[in-house]
Amino acid sequence: MNYYDQTDIGYVNFFTNPDCSGLSWTFPEGPSFYNMAEMEKGFPNDDLSAIMVPYGHTLTIYTDDSLTGEAKVFDGLQDDNDRMICQKIYDEDRGDTSNFDDQTTSFTLTKNEYPGAVGSW
Numbered sequence: 001m002n003y004y005d006q007t008d009i010g011y012v013n014f015f016t017n018p019d020c021s022g023l024s025w026t027f028p029e030g031p032s033f034y035n036m037a038e039m040e041k042g043f044p045n046d047d048l049s050a051i052m053v054p055y056g057h058t059l060t061i062y063t064d065d066s067l068t069g070e071a072k073v074f075d076g077l078q079d080d081n082d083r084m085i086c087q088k089i090y091d092e093d094r095g096d097t098s099n100f101d102d103q104t105t106s107f108t109l110t111k112n113e114y115p116g117a118v119g120s121w
């Protein structure tokens with residue numbers, strides 16, 4: 001994986017397996033949003049099971065095309081070594097009842113205006 005400065009531009013990583021393995025693709029932070037046709041240039045429809053979102057960014061996934069259907073929001077997470085953390089789309093261990101596994105059809109990746117305030121729990 002190539003190094004990048006995630007404060008400049010964000011890249012979200014998509015995976016077909018919940019442990020961030022299997023088929024994968026990297027999408028850069030876009031000026032607008034990714035509809036199904038744009039996502040399918042690199043990643044299959046209705047097959048997303050895990051993501052890595054850069055710290056300071058927010059990923060919103062939708063079950064239908066063009067940001068419609070149900071939505072789910074993920075904030076970027078990183079570990080102590082500034083590496084992105086693998087997040088399952090459907091995490092039953094956290095009592096997640098909204099099963100978004102293998103349903104993602106469109107999404108947005110946006111940079112938070114104040115990244116310093118993100119993840120301060």
Ligand SMILES: [Ca+2]
Nearest residue numbers: 063103104105
């Ligand atoms: Ca879908």
